[in-house]
Each structure stands twice: as structure tokens, then as C-alpha cells.
Amino acid sequence: MARRRLRTLSGQAFVSARNKGAGMAVGLIEPGRSTGIHRSAIVTLLPAAHGRVVLRDAGTDVDGTLQDLPQFGPMGSVCAHEVLGIPEPRVGLLNTGEEWCEGSRLCQEAYSLLKNAPIRTGAIQV
Structure with missing residues (x-):
């Protein structure tokens, strides 16, 4: 749900209580990196x-x-x-x-x- 809100711009941030790797993976899938950003x-x-x-x-x-x-x-x-x-x-x-x-x-x-x-x-x- 959080990923969907970010994709549609109705959300501003993604916060997770899970492990770092999973949180980073979710952020890279949706909404993805900003143009020109090489590494999150x-x-x-x-x-x-x-x-x-x-x-x-x-x-x-x-x-x-x-x-x-x-x-x-x-x-x-x-x-x-x-x-x-x-x-x-x-x-x-x-x-x-x-x-x-x-x-x-x-x-x-x-x-x-x-x-x-x-x-x-x-x-x-x-």
C-alpha cells in the first residue's frame, strides 16, 4: 500500500520497521530512484x-x-x-x-x- 501511494504521489515517504535490505528493495521497486541518482x-x-x-x-x-x-x-x-x-x-x-x-x-x-x-x-x- 505504501509503495502504491508513493507511486501516485499521495505519499511522501516510506518507513519500515523491517530489515534494511527489504526496505531498500521495496523503495527501488516503487517508486524507484530519482533521475540521476546512482545509489540510494x-x-x-x-x-x-x-x-x-x-x-x-x-x-x-x-x-x-x-x-x-x-x-x-x-x-x-x-x-x-x-x-x-x-x-x-x-x-x-x-x-x-x-x-x-x-x-x-x-x-x-x-x-x-x-x-x-x-x-x-x-x-x-x-
Whole structure:
């Protein structure tokens, strides 16, 4: 039923209490990925000192590529704007340090692509 509502645009989101793989599979069948999106990712809302934050790619994408990661930033920004009402969300790439020259080569290269996106970006040290 949820898939049908999304397909007919009378629904806005798909929420599942089942396992991640099943939820992702249902979302890929109907309504499917948006044009230009190569890989879907799970979004999790987490509490933070200033309210809530959106964690994008929350556990299903262990094989993310350089092509995928910069797409997650704008999608997370739209989610934070639409769901949490944040006027200009800041998007951070989880990294092992606060500087963009730190971390894996994948993170460094993803940041170089992400910083050209029309969103506010920053680093998040883990």
C-alpha cells in the first residue's frame, strides 16, 4: 500500500520497521530512484545539542564510490530542509579529522566534489 501511494504521489515517504535490505528493495521497486541518482541511502534522524541532525547513508552502503558520495550531500540537505525545517542545512562529510586533507583518499576526493555543490559544507570529526 505504501509503495502504491508513493507511486501516485499521495505519499511522501516510506518507513519500515523491517530489515534494511527489504526496505531498500521495496523503495527501488516503487517508486524507484530519482533521475540521476546512482545509489540510494538510508536516512536516520539523530538527536543533537541544537535539535536533530540527518545522518545520510546510515548503514547500508559499504561499497559507496566517489560517484555516490557527493550525491548524498545534496539529498541530505533537502531532507534536513524539508523534514526538519532547517533553512540552510550544513552538510558534513564524516571523516577521521577536521581538516579535509585528513582521512581516506575517498573522503578527500569526495570533499573536492562536494565543495562545488550548491550547499553549505563542513567537516565532522569522528
